[in-house]
Amino acid sequence: MIVLVGLNHKTAPLAVRERLFAGCQDLADLPADLLSQGGVREAMYLSTCNRVELLASVEEDSGAETALTDYLARRGALRREEAESCLFLYRDEEAIRHLFRVTSSLDSLVMGEAQILGQVKDAYRQALAKNATGVALNRLLHRAFRTAKRVRTETGIAANPVSVSFAAVELAKKIFGTLAGKKLLVIGAGEMAELTCTHLIGNGAEEITVANRSAAQGTALAEKFHGRAVSLTALDEALGDADIVISSTGAPSYIVTEAMASRCLRKRKNRLLFFIDIAVPRDIDPAVDALENVFLYNIDDLQGIVDENIKNRRREALRAEAIVTEEVANYLNWLRELEAVPTIVSLRSKADGIVRRELEKAGYWLTGLPEGDREKVEALVHGIVNKILHAPMAVMKEESAEFASQDIVAAARQLFRLDD
Amino acid sequence: MTDLEFLLFVPACVCVGAATGGYLLSLIVKKVQVARVSTWILTAGFAFLTLGLILAAFSAQGWGGFGSRHLLSVYAWAVSGLYLALQFKTRTRVLGAFIAPVILVFLIVAAGQGSEKNLIPPAWQGWLTVAHLVLAIAGEALFVLASAAGAMFILQNRLIKHKKTGSMIRFLPSLSDLDRINHIGLLGGFVLLTLGMVGGSVYAAFVWEGTWASDPKVIWTFAVWAVYGILLHQRLAIGWRGVRMAVLSGTVFLLFAVSALVIRFCLPTIHSFI
Structure with a gap:
């Protein structure tokens, strides 16, 4: 029988997840530990920031499920009521379905994220290295990976970005094609601007210039990205060189006006210019968007894209669930034949x-x-x-x-x- | 057109028709995979056209064996060849949705032409006229590419400007790529058309020695060439690009195409063989 015991972001608060995560960290002997529980034939454990789960193939009526639940509660120093309210226990079809959903990122906090598949693969590799898996789990995990692959290729669940900063990166790619060699100008040194900047650099953007009211903060951010800091008074010149401008100051009025944008366009011979205004109140005059070869997206525009993409992912999730159901049936058929x-x-x-x-x-x-x-x-x-x-x-x-x-x-x- | 040429012309038309359908379908379903398959089908069509033209060149006794159908096929061949060559560089397969219909129109018009030969007067048949025709056709094919990229630029620009960030925006190529294709098309087309015009002028002035400067086709082509020259100058000197360049280059090309038809069918011209 296949059983899955654990907790995740849906069943347990962060404090409980932290405790269990810490309890299962750095335990090289964990797979062996699990196999020593009565009735457990094969086992592996998955531990990420959002979940700690034990997957095992156990003998029927051996009491292994209870042993595994108790084991997890002990590891996380969970009180009885915490264990009862936070831990879930799935058997056979339910357990297989849950694993397939987890691996396909249908159970993730951000549905469709790619990280979880790698985490499950790592967990499986660790169990394999300790000889803790056998024919049932090996086949089950390979089926789970296959399901995840099908879900990613046959549905659009991971197709579109669901964070503001990634949405900005995707838009930049639709304007510039490649971001390699593109010059960034960051106005203000806000956290969100920094995150967007990180993603843009990760996609090839280079030559960062930071324009900030506070020279110290601006220099600190510029140094972080190996760029240069300029004062806000040099903004006109900086705009002429930049391809992508990210603005997130706390200024009460527009930092970039239409006249400034027009001037800089002439200087840059109308090369495409993308403004990302994530400040509230806005830093960039909305009239800038009417200029030819200039594109302006504010925080609401970007959030609108994210909301639409989340809706799309939900629609795609329905198709993904159908794939999971099909794969669960396939695995169960194979399992029955093993009797x-x-x-x-x-x-x-x-x-x-x-x-x-x-x-x-x-x-x-x-x-x-x-x-x-x-x-x-x-x-x-x-x-x-x-x-x-x-x-x-x-x-x-x-x-x-x-x-x-x-x-x-x-x-x-x-x-x-x-x-x- | 020999039987064998016809056997190659028909599958070429079928392939280009299927590719056009595929590209248009890719716009509807918004799947790059469909556009990718269409590109392969178009490649097959290009191969059939190439074989047909090679065969025609061998079977024709000199340049005189070429008729209107052949010349229009050369147009279709040049546009598809240049577009496919561009694919290796830019991977903007979706652009085929705007290019393939043009190629199909060339082939349909070619199919409707009679099989007359010797349309080019024997006195004009020489390597300079061949160079004049091939360079001019290749230049015009590049203008087709530039206009198609410009049209797609206008569409993508509109989607991004109006924040219509649905699946269409993701499906279409980036603005930068489209602008670059528009520029390459205009620049290459201008250079080839210039060389073609020089070839034709040299031939007419020194070999043929007939009256050619007042020919409507010559005058109009020179005017269009000058406008393209101005557009290129404006781009390089003061940075006309993006929507403005897309609209202007498309308009000039449309005028060029319409005028070519008007001159061909309504006015007396020494270029009546094409």
Whole structure:
């Protein structure tokens, strides 16, 4: 049975998540620790800033679920009521669905973010390195990665940015194509401007100039990005050189007027200019937007893009859920086949089929034998096949009684090509 | 047109038609993948056109074996070839939605032409007239590219200006790329047209020695060439670019195309073979 125990940003407050995160940090022996819990056959743990989850393949009715829940509560020093209200426990289909949703970023705080897939892959690698996974979890995780890939390629869940700064970067790319070599001018040294600046530089923008009222703050920000600081009085000149202007001062009136923008356009021979005004009240005169080859987006415009993209992601999430449902069904089918009885039946029927076909092929000379001899030959063939199959079938039955047949059944299915 | 040429011309038309449909569909569904497939189909169409023209060149006995259908095919071939060459550089596949219909129109008009040959008077058939025609056609093909990029620039600019940041804005190429294609088209087209005009003038003045300076086609082409020259000068000297350049270059090209048709069908001209 597959079980998943844990908590995440939806079920637990930050303080509880922090405690559990700390409890599961730097524990090289964690996979081994999990396997030592009664009834746990395979296990891995996933720990990110938004979730701590244990995934395990356990024996039925072994009490492993309770053991894992208690283990997690102990690790996070959770009180009984905290554990009851924050921890969730999913079994089989629910657990598989949850894992597939997590890996596909459908359960993330920012739906569609790409980071979670890498985090699950890292967690799996760690468990693999400690030999804590087996046939069930290996297959499950590969299915989860495949599901995530399908969701990313077949839906638009990760297509559009859902943060103001990324929306600004995307817009800049639609104006300039590539941001490589583009010059940035940052007016004001606000946090949001800094974040947008970081994303733009991450996408290739270069040569940062910071224009700020306070020289010290401006210089500090400029140094951070290996740029140069200028005073606000030199803004006219700085505007002439820049391609992208990010403004976020606390000034009560416009810092960049239409006349300034017109002047700088002449100087720059009408090269495209993108203003990102994230200040409230606004720093850049809205009339600037009417100028040719100038594009002005304020915080509301950018937030509007983000809101629209979030709506799109929600729409795409419905399609993603359908993919998850399909993949869960696929995995469950495979899991059911791992039970011993259907495999024994398949093996028996495959062997009978082979015997029947071979006897039919040999029909031309078998018919030449007296009827008594023919029956003896057929009995001999059946006998040999039964003897060969006896041992593998007996082992599968014995292991099945011990709740440990999955590895052997998987091997038998592969060796005898029962899935072809 | 021989049977074999016809066998190559038909699949070329089918491919360009399919590519046009694909590009227009890509605009509706807003999937670059559809535009990408259309580019491959257009490449196949270009290959058929190339083979057909090579065959025509071999089967024609001199330049005189070329008829209107061939010359219009050369236009279609030049536009598609230059567009595909540009694809390797800029990867703005969606631009095909504006280019492929133009190529298709050239081919449809070509298909409607009779199969007359020897339209170019034998006295004019020489390497200088070939150079004059090829350079002028290539130059005009680049003006087609410039106009298409300009039209797409106007559309994308409007979307960004009006904050219509839906899926169309993401689908269309960036303003910078479109402006660059517009500029390359104008600059390249101007240079090739200049060389073509020089070739034609030299031939007419020194070899043919007939009356050519008062030909309406010559006068009008010279006027258009001068306007393109002014546009390029304004761009390089005072930075006319973006919407202004897109609108002006598109308008000049439209005037050029309409005037070419008017001159061809309504006025007496020594260029009546094309």
